Amino acid sequence: MKFSKQGLLALNPPQRAAAEQIHGPVLILAGAGTGKTRTVTTRIAAMVHDEIPPSQILAVTFTNKAANEMRERVATMIEPEQAEQLTISTFHSLCVRILRTCIERLGYKRTFTIYTQSDQLGLLRRIIVRLAGRDENLDAKLANTLISQAKNTGKPPSDREEALINDVYRAYQKELKQLNAVDFDDLLILAVRGLEENPDIRREWQRRYRFIMVDEFQDTNHLQMTLLRLIVGPEQNICVVGDDDQSIYGWRGADITNILEFERHFSDPTVIKLEENYRSTNAILRLANSLIRHNLNRREKTLWSGKGEGEKTRLISMPDAETEADFVVGEILEKHRLRQRPYDDMAILFRMNTQSRVMEEKLRENQIPYKLIGGQSFYERREVKDVLAYLNLFLNHDDDISLLRVISTPPRGIGDGTIELATQFSIDHQISIHAAINDLEFLGALSTRAQKSLLAFAEFLNRYADIAATKSANYAEMTRELLKEIDYDSFLRKGCKTDEEFDNRRRNVAELIDGMHSHFEKSKRGLRGFLDSVALMQDREDEKKDADGKGVSLITMHAAKGLEFPVCYIIGVEEGILPHSRSLEEGSRDEERRLLYVGITRAMQDLTITWCHSRKRYGDKMPCMPSSFFRELSKEELIESSYETLSAAPADEDFAADYFARMKEMLSG
DNA sequence: ATGTACCTCTTTTTT
DNA sequence: AGAGGTACAT
Numbered sequence: 031m032k033f034s035k036q037g038l039l040a041l042n043p044p045q046r047a048a049a050e051q052i053h054g055p056v057l058i059l060a061g062a063g064t065g066k067t068r069t070v071t072t073r074i075a076a077m078v079h080d081e082i083p084p085s086q087i088l089a090v091t092f093t094n095k096a097a098n099e100m101r102e103r104v105a106t107m108i109e110p111e112q113a114e115q116l117t118i119s120t121f122h123s124l125c126v127r128i129l130r131t132c133i134e135r136l137g138y139k140r141t142f143t144i145y146t147q148s149d150q151l152g153l154l155r156r157i158i159v160r161l162a163g164r165d166e167n168l169d170a171k172l173a174n175t176l177i178s179q180a181k182n183t184g185k186p187p188s189d190r191e192e193a194l195i196n197d198v199y200r201a202y203q204k205e206l207k208q209l210n211a212v213d214f215d216d217l218l219i220l221a222v223r224g225l226e227e228n229p230d231i232r233r234e235w236q237r238r239y240r241f242i243m244v245d246e247f248q249d250t251n252h253l254q255m256t257l258l259r260l261i262v263g264p265e266q267n268i269c270v271v272g273d274d275d276q277s278i279y280g281w282r283g284a285d286i287t288n289i290l291e292f293e294r295h296f297s298d299p300t301v302i303k304l305e306e307n308y309r310s311t312n313a314i315l316r317l318a319n320s321l322i323r324h325n326l327n328r329r330e331k332t333l334w335s336g337k338g339e340g341e342k343t344r345l346i347s348m349p350d351a352e353t354e355a356d357f358v359v360g361e362i363l364e365k366h367r368l369r370q371r372p373y374d375d376m377a378i379l380f381r382m383n384t385q386s387r388v389m390e391e392k393l394r395e396n397q398i399p400y401k402l403i404g405g406q407s408f409y410e411r412r413e414v415k416d417v418l419a420y421l422n423l424f425l426n427h428d429d430d431i432s433l434l435r436v437i438s439t440p441p442r443g444i445g446d447g448t449i450e451l452a453t454q455f456s457i458d459h460q461i462s463i464h465a466a467i468n469d470l471e472f473l474g475a476l477s478t479r480a481q482k483s484l485l486a487f488a489e490f491l492n493r494y495a496d497i498a499a500t501k502s503a504n505y506a507e508m509t510r511e512l513l514k515e516i517d518y519d520s521f522l523r524k525g526c527k528t529d530e531e532f533d534n535r536r537r538n539v540a541e542l543i544d545g546m547h548s549h550f551e552k553s554k555r556g557l558r559g560f561l562d563s564v565a566l567m568q569d570r571e572d573e574k575k576d577a578d579g580k581g582v583s584l585i586t587m588h589a590a591k592g593l594e595f596p597v598c599y600i601i602g603v604e605e606g607i608l609p610h611s612r613s614l615e616e617g618s619r620d621e622e623r624r625l626l627y628v629g630i631t632r633a634m635q636d637l638t639i640t641w642c643h644s645r646k647r648y649g650d651k652m653p654c655m656p657s658s659f660f661r662e663l664s665k666e667e668l669i670e671s672s673y674e675t676l677s678a679a680p681a682d683e684d685f686a687a688d689y690f691a692r693m694k695e696m697l698s699g
Numbered sequence: 700a701t702g703t704a705c706c707t708c709t710t711t712t713t714t
Numbered sequence: 715a716g717a718g719g720t721a722c723a724t
Contacts, residue, residue: 092713122714146714169708214714249713282712382710384716404712441700524701566714588711610710625711648709649715 037072037079037107041065048269048302049073052080052241055296056269057289061333062276062318062631063309063594070243070271071100074116075107077241084108084115088239088261091120092246094567096592100245117239121254122214122566125221129212132224132231141558143211143426144565148410150174150213152431157201160457162194173198181215182251182283208462210428218253225260236263247272251283259295268296274329275322278588278625280618290327307333309594310634311340313667317637318630320664325620333631343630343637345660347672351388351602351645357673358599358640359392362582365597366398373399377583377595379629381608385601386584399581403589409564413522413535414542420512421505421561423491424498428462440521443483448476464491498557505557506546513539587629598633600626603641604654626659 038046045065048058049072060066070089078084091097097118105113119127126144134140145153154170154177162168177199180187187195206212212220225232242262244250247270250258262268270292277286292299307315315333322328348354358378365371378389383404393400408414416439419432427433430453437444456466466472467484476484494512497503513519519536526532549560583595587608602608609622630637641656 586711612710
């Protein structure tokens with residue numbers, strides 16, 4: 031068989047063992063850079079070549095990006111028709127697929143809308159104001175976090191019986207249901223409930239997927255584990271891949287015990303450790319090992335590699351963040367110009383997004399291209415949300431949050447007073463706002479003017495809802511016409527301070543419509559499918575643009591998980607930042623340690639860690655201490671120094687300026 | 700309906 | 715320091 035030669039033989043022995051162990055529970059502990067993706071994709075290919083129907087294989091990931099990558103990699107190893115039959119999906123889209131078929135049994139309508147975080151916040155703000163008045167100090171974001179935690183753990187958000195948050199939680203859940211909407215957590219909760227309460231549905235899904243694989247298993251939460259236990263059939267063919275040492279999403283509900291105590295959930299698994307690292311030099315790996323050793327609760331792994339010894343990591347203290355930026359950027363410039371190091375090979379890693387600012391400035395000053403990873407999600411942009419609100423409303427009239435956005439975007443003669451009345455009427459009668467403004471009793475109580483505006487709005491809505499509900503309708507074209515009809519451009523222009531901003535926002539709308547066009551051509555799932563995938567795929571605009579662009583990567587350590595760079599600078603590693611002071615209060619020092627571990631293991635050859643003696647915080651300068659993690663790093667693997675000694679300064683005050691001026695001159699000259 | 704002044708907050712953010 | 719949200723005024 032051609033495959034076994036190409037595929038399995040390319041793996042090292044533990045990887046191959048993992049790929050060949052197809053039956054029963056399997057736990058693959060894949061350390062950083064140990065060829066996890068290759069192992070998983072080869073395993074899938076091996077199953078297919080073993081005559082397992084690809085339609086019976088399910089691979090679950092956390093991100094769409096990971097799912098797409100896996101799909102592409104597997105596609106190179108098996109026949110295209112086979113690859114097409116595989117299911118490779120995120121947890122959340124898997125849940126949507128389950129729910130679109132059975133949510134009616136749970137008391138929701140099949141047309142439910144998925145609420146993103148900003149929708150949730152909008153709803154929560156309304157509820158908090160209604161329940162507690164304006165001057166209540168419960169903020170929507172905190173409520174959101176608490177409610178999400180409650181949903182994930184099954185415990186009430188507060189153990190104080192009288193606490194406001196409990197009422198907010200109850201009201202929120204009730205209203206979501208009335209709005210025919212679900213949030214991200216509900217997707218999991220409802221899918222679990224659907225499977226738990228309906229043995230026929232459970233059996234159906236268990237039969238559909240006899241072989242299940244889960245990527246980044248250390249990031250699964252309690253609900254995801256429950257879901258897995260429900261869809262894994264009696265054969266127990268479940269294979270999970272992960273690294274407890276890289277569990278850095280505990281604050282988002284990830285439950286590290288899922289991987290630490292895997293045996294409790296699936297008995298007698300085959301456990302395979304991947305410890306041969308294909309990324310970093312041994313000097314870097316020993317440094318990483320020396321740190322992570324200090325975590326007590328872990329599955330012990332010791333990474334090693336065949337990449338040779340390599341250079342020791344430099345640990346350098348800086349006077350302040352500005353100097354730190356000067357230094358790092360100076361080195362990047364030098365490595366690029368003098369040593370032909372491509373900018374793409376280099377990354378600056380940090381704990382907080384705010385730390386990237388100084389770096390950006392200095393990079394721009396020196397005209398070094400860079401890509402900032404993270405930032406505002408494309409689908410969270412105002413103009414994009416506007417359009418999506420229209421489309422969501424067309425398919426789900428009960429979606430009050432979208433209706434409230436649409437009804438005055440642009441203004442159409444329906445004022446705050448009328449909206450307030452409609453909202454109140456909808457609450458009193460337990461109906462949606464859409465139902466309220468179509469209610470004869472309600473309309474009768476209004477002025478003729480308001481009546482006219484509302485009737486026009488209702489007509490408009492129905493007209494588009496009819497088109498939107500037509501399976502064959504080209505919703506991209508429909509959207510284009512819609513925007514023309516409401517003269518959205520004029521509205522948008524008014525809301526923009528500059529022409530540049532206007533252009534930008536208009537481009538975003540155009541891009542959204544382009545996306546709809548291609549979805550319309552590729553997918554049979556219609557507008558509903560498009561909106562689902564949009565809600566579940568918070569593509570980051572900058573990333574998309576930058577991914578193909580060239581430049582130095584500026585990235586948080588969280589976002590860097592899974593990436594690698596020949597040259598890495600981890601900046602601002604001070605006590606209170608890494609470990610973050612809030613994590614110390616919350617007792618998650620171990621997770622911070624893992625975060626630094628993730629940072630270190632991104633580096634392939636050349637790693638530098640810096641910290642500052644002082645830094646501006648919230649405006650004014652504060653003294654800083656080096657991270658307490660430095661004490662845990664093996665001294666043998668480090669070269670410690672300071673900016674002052676490195677720049678070999680004359681005892682002159684402006685030595686720094688002088689030094690860099692000379693260097694710049696040399697480089698550009 | 701639109702602007703403006705003030706007030707608060709400030710870790711990470713796969714869906 | 716800076717952003718983002720709110721409240722109040724126009």
